[in-house]
Amino acid sequence: MSDVTPTSKPDQPEDRSSFVADVTGVGRIDWRSNILIPALAILSALVVGAIFIALGDLDTLRLWGSDPGRALSETFGTLGDAYGALFRGALGGINPISETLTRAAPLILAGLAVAVGFQAGLFNIGANGQMLIGGMFALVVGFQFDLPLLIHIPLAIVAAFIGGALWGAIPGYLRAKTGAHEVITTIMLNFIALRLVDYLLTVKFFQLEGRNDPVSKSVLDSARYPKLIEFINPRYRVHLGIIIAILVAVGVWWLLYRSTIGFEFRAVGANPDGARYAGMNVVFLYVAVMAVAGGLAGLAGGDQVVGTLGRATSGFSGVIGFDAIALALLGRSHPFGVVAAGLLFGGLAAGGQAMQATTNVGIDIVQVIQALIIVFIAAPALIKAIFRVRAEAESAQVSQGWAT
Amino acid sequence: MKLELKGITKRFPGVVANDHVDLEIETGEILCLLGENGAGKSTLMNILYGLYSADEGDIVIDGKVQNFAGPGDAIAAGIGMVHQHFMLVPVFTVAENVVLGVEPMRSAGILDLDEARRDVEAISNQYNLAVDPNAVIEELPVGIQQRVEIIKVLFRDAEILVFDEPTAVLTPQEVDEFFKIVDKLKQDGKGIIFITHKLKEVLEIADRIAVLRRGAVVGTADPATATESGLAEMMVGRPVDLMVHKAPSHPGEAVLSVSDLTVMNIQGRKAVDGVSFEVRRNEIVGIAGVQGNGQTELVEALTGLREVAGGTVLIQGEDHTDSNPRQIHNAGVAHVPEDRQRSGLILGFTLTENFVLDSYHAVPFSEGIKMDWKASREEANRLIEEFDVRTPSSEIPASNLSGGNQQKVIVAREFGRQVDLVIASQPTRGVDVGSIEFIHERIVSERDAGSAVLIVSTELDEVMALSDRILVMFDGRIVAEKRPEETTNAELGLYMAGAS
Amino acid sequence: GGDDTAETTTAEDGGLICEVTDVGGVDDKGFNASAWAGAQRAAADFGAEAKVLESQAETDYEVNLNSFIDDDCDLIVTVGFLLGDATQTAANANPEESFTIVDFAYDEGVIENNNVKGLVFNTDEAAFLAGYAAAAVTETGVVGTFGGINIPPVTIFMDGFVRGVRYYNSEKGTDVQVLGWDPDTQEGSFTNNFESLDDGRAFAQSLVDEGADIVMPVAGPVGLGSAALASELGTFSIVGVDVDGFEADSNNAGVYLTSVLKRIDNAVYAASDDALNGSFDGSLYIGTLENEGVGIAPFHDKADMVSSELQAELDQLQADIISGAVDIKS
Amino acid sequence: MGNVTAVMTRPTDSRSPAELRRSRVLAIVYLVLALLVLWAFGFGSEGSATFVISRPGDAIRVGDISVPGAGLAFVVAAVLAFLGARQWMAGFGSKTNLVLAIGLGLVALSFLAWAADGASFSLVGLLQEAIKRAVPITFGAVSGLLCERTGIINIGIEGMLLGGAFTGAIVGSTLGATAAMIAAALVGGLLALLLAVLTVKYRVDQIIAGVVINIFVLGLTSFYTSQFLVANPALNNAPIMRAFGIPLLADIPLIGPVLFDQNIFVYAMYLLVAITTFTLFRTRWGLRTRAVGEKPRAADTVGINVYRTKYRNVIIGGLVAGFGGAYFTIGSVGRFDENMTAGRGFIGLAAMIFGRWHPVGAVSAALVFGLADSLQVKLGILDTPIPSEFLAMAPYLVTIVVVAGLVGRSRPPSDYTAYVKE
């Protein structure tokens, strides 16, 4: 952050994008707000999450009345097992790390889709729908053409981007031309994309030959993202997707902070009137932003279809598109923040899977912990109050209401 | 009633806004408070009104120390305030705004708006403050909005009334009108604290004058003996030249030619109605008028921000009717917009980013789609230097600058390149005398360097001082064209009010 | 499941039965639950342990399967066509492991080591009976059905049901109408989800508005919403699917005319038995009326609606279907 | 129509270029619709459709209405063509949206007649269901607008509904329906308190706070469902609020069964809309609430406690959403299932914006969605050649078309930046 304390006058609009300042390449990084606070936030979330886990264990709860001592040790036993499994499942070995990375890839890409929207003042809740359409585009390229790997994979990636971009451009266009709010239109387009995929999976062209199930044809091997460490053990799933995700994040960073288009995106996000005054074409920018955002989500869909799954089924995007909102918020809409948040959430997902496999604690608790992490990171004042940390962290302001 | 402020101190992060301020006022007198931008006048008044709490010091009324937890307490103690930025709810009616917080009621929580309307009418008759209680605030001109603010204060039975820069937005006639009201209030035994940057007004109306600088009272003056330049020096701490010095103009060929221009406002009504004029090289043309008579729409149409409904705009002979802002920028036009925070700046962006806001797409600031931040930063530092923008670095957000310095950033950006036409709206709004002096100088030197300059301002003094030619706008039309040396403020004021 | 948690049923080291659910989860009141019931029953009877892993998303199938392969399960039960690919891959990579998959049949030669037992069910045979019974007892002359998603495991119920009604019409010269499904165009009424119980209510209401007094929801837990409406209105009955609604949905037991049973539990039980006792083979299992893999549930509270003649006709029809004398596909 | 004639007698067109453009676009839309109706429904129908407007057992029975699909289509197409021509030449001024709504309504009617060609279907059932489906959406939308009117965006409606549904099921199963409704409202209120603390006290970005509430509640209810409810079905067996007719009113043909033979949640919805409309625009509380939303500093300067007002209203909004959430369990099916709100909260948000932050607007928007939703259910059992997946898209498509076409830019009533007092 800067050396000058912001003096926001009461009659001036709040400075909502102060975090942008430290990424244009200037200013020093404050380790307290960028490392200490997030670490403490995760710690706090785990502690509060533990309370919810304990409350979910009825038998032990009953024990508190009769034998508090044993109840205490059982509670701690359960928690230790659960968090131990969570941690081992995320980081405890090659396979857990491979799983974490596999899961992080689509999260990062979808998170970027939401983050780019935020940077341009648009709230893209539609990552899920964009993923679905992007994935279907990649799917068709993946099973329809028989090409050499070096052409086929890039082609599938481009197709995924285009599919998502087309779907994303619709709300952008509607917002720019009719004022229809993107929050509404993206939500509706999610539902529509979901049904559309359901329908397409009943069409012979897409369906797996010889079956009537809503399962698509499989992507040809030449279009599948190669697994990275298959040579160690064929089970290690981590594939090209994570590399693509990180490269794309760098690309998005470059686009946002080093290119004229990114300057325009950020300008229109921070102040559309100012952007118009500066000669930017706001209508075009809204469409462009949403197309880029949609394209990024499309890549996440592509990662699922030609990366992890190799085919499409009903609702293959899962809830990644919604987790993406949390990720973008957590990463403060900065591409590198999103990468970090994506790795964190990927780890939680992989660890949660391991936790359900080895303990009695349901996997849904992971979602609760995710929500808690976001709360604590979004409200640094809370962390500062609890741990008495001195840091200049400010609460992130990424959205701007409904301002049209 | 006697009100005393004793040792009031208020600190904001990095600033001491008030530094042990002592001040007193009694009912039946008018105290004028002067001070440059950021001197702490509004802060002091907000403390008095219970909006801010002081870090140190006491508010004493008739010998009793008060403890204001909020404006509610201040109101109860007989203090009323008309804020620098009006505190009216734009979508509410006059009556609703007046009674907000002390609503008359039919029964259990149900509003009695008829009663509210009658109350408003009663007060407006008593003090000659004509307003329609059913009118919606956002549709009223600022002059009337101010009357609503005054009625609001009177409705709460205030004994001491604070006016924070009330005349900044009024026509000379409205100012006269306002002074009559203030005088009547004084006759009725109210005490008045009056804040303004216009030294002439101070000498006209004050009973006592106090001057603030950097949060502290630096002196008091007697209006009978004080002079404008004396007060200005006391405010800024150095001698200020209040005159604009410029040589007579020798206009060249027309750079901007507007003929029969018609523009609609947001509601779809004609805001600019068949306006024609020219601005020539080496000439400053000033457009005077009360806010809301079509100047905003005119400038937006000229700069490509608003659709033209009829007529043509030529810039250096080329047709730029309905060109977009980029094309107009590229045609050599600089634009200082009316509302710096809404459109002139992106507050969250750094100064560097703001300095290249409208030229980022061209060499040297970018090549293809790659931004050149190094070149941009160099430009930023050059402009900061040349235009004396007070900032610790070019990499802090524009929101961290004071209003005057924010305005300088815009002026620097727009005047910092070679242009043929300058369009400046309210170039010195809310800026203190020191910065005004500087901006006026720059405008004149633009003219002398060969640009055509169009100034739109609601400050008559500014228009009179800068312009080589003055156009008065009323209700979307140009109703008068005068040279400054052949007219007076009073005459222009009549035109601005619709006389023809 | 009836145990305290749906996680494990512990026993000494008598073996291990493992289930990987599809995204519906183990408490889906549908095939995941049914398979789990079979696995648990087998574990209890043979002194083995049963374990389940729920899949949250498509991407979990592979991981869950691998996790069980590491656990050295005696049998891995996978549920639903979505797991077809993953099970195939796992089976081919682990020839020593035994698998069984519910609602899925592989083509010849796909499974290299013959170590996957497909479990499929001719539910249309049973639904045909239910349709016949519904046509016989309807008072309004209108019955209805709706599905979750337009996919074969769902529509096979609807096909059988509609054809059963048509058969009744052709036998008796009646004109009982079926709303909500047309076996010829394969289009009809679908909630497009297996979650919203409120949809179950709305779709049933809509059929009742058009005069239906018997409704067969084929949408997993969504049907519970229809049953809730039936018990509120008291004007129509429900034909349950998969399991006997009278027992499974005890809150609304009285509204079930009958249920089209698909004994996934029995099939899984049998496969577990084979696996634990060393007689596992990879042949396809087809549940039919004949082997009691499918059937219709008793009429329970609605028995008074069913005359003894009708019961006799149903018994005869069942025999004819088994013998092939009645063609349920037309 | 006075101003239309006035417009027409003027020598020149007084419409602004933007208006003119919109007029032309709309005119083309009308003409395209006219052709579509003519071609698809006019030549595609042979028999007539029968709309049933009373139910078996109604006190006053009214005959069914039989409509020849082709005839209706020709009439509708002619009307649309006329509207299009009129729109092109003169426009409808302030009535543009109303006329468009009527036009679209006619298209829908013609579509129905075509879909039900040669069959009959229950209009009462359709409308009754439409109202039911509007219930949770309305509660969500009103909850949202109560918060937004004081300057707090509530993206967490979905979570509050879900929390209410979960609580409703558990408390309903143990303590009965009344307690369930109260508890559900309280849980909604508690979540709202969290939203208020985060946004007002800790100045967390409002959208972050709302998203957090959604994730948190979804996670927690799913976790406890698998942890408790599956193992203890008795905890998930709540009573269902049954429909009851309001004497006399329920006997009015068509209107009676549609509006006045419903369960308590529907009546609560009517009350909610009436009460919030009255209080927001006629009482001191409403005036102060709106003032705080529109311009908090102005409210502060007249002695209104901005923070307290925000807290109070957000909590009231939460109570409304929590109560509305109970509809899913005790108002409909008596049991909780994971994520059973299935996005209704977000649709409530859309209804709020579409209804321009006014309770009556919100309920109207919710009804549009409810109608599209119930139509979709209906069409599945009529033999239309449209695949069910596309029918299921209808409500969402309608929402997009309406929001983009009819509403245009709506201005929020609030200043959403965190209010900072020194």
Ligand SMILES: Nc1ncnc2c1ncn2[C@@H]1O[C@H](COP(=O)(O)OP(=O)(O)OP(=O)(O)O)[C@@H](O)[C@H]1O
């Ligand atoms: N604000 C705007 N509104 C509408 N159209 C615009 C706007 N800005 C640019 N355009 C149009 O977009 C096109 C490309 O604009 P671009 O910004 O690339 O041009 P430019 O920067 O002016 O070119 P250069 O500076 O290289 O001469 C042009 O045809 C221009 O008319």
Ligand SMILES: Nc1ncnc2c1ncn2[C@@H]1O[C@H](COP(=O)(O)OP(=O)(O)OP(=O)(O)O)[C@@H](O)[C@H]1O
């Ligand atoms: N809410 C606030 N937070 C931080 N600093 C503030 C705040 N309000 C005022 N300041 C700072 O306190 C100082 C005094 O401001 P104040 O508004 O009182 O000046 P003023 O004398 O009224 O100036 P003007 O003539 O521009 O109205 C300025 O430096 C200003 O930036």
Ligand SMILES: [Mg+2]
């Ligand atoms: Mg001030």
Ligand SMILES: [Mg+2]
């Ligand atoms: Mg000021």
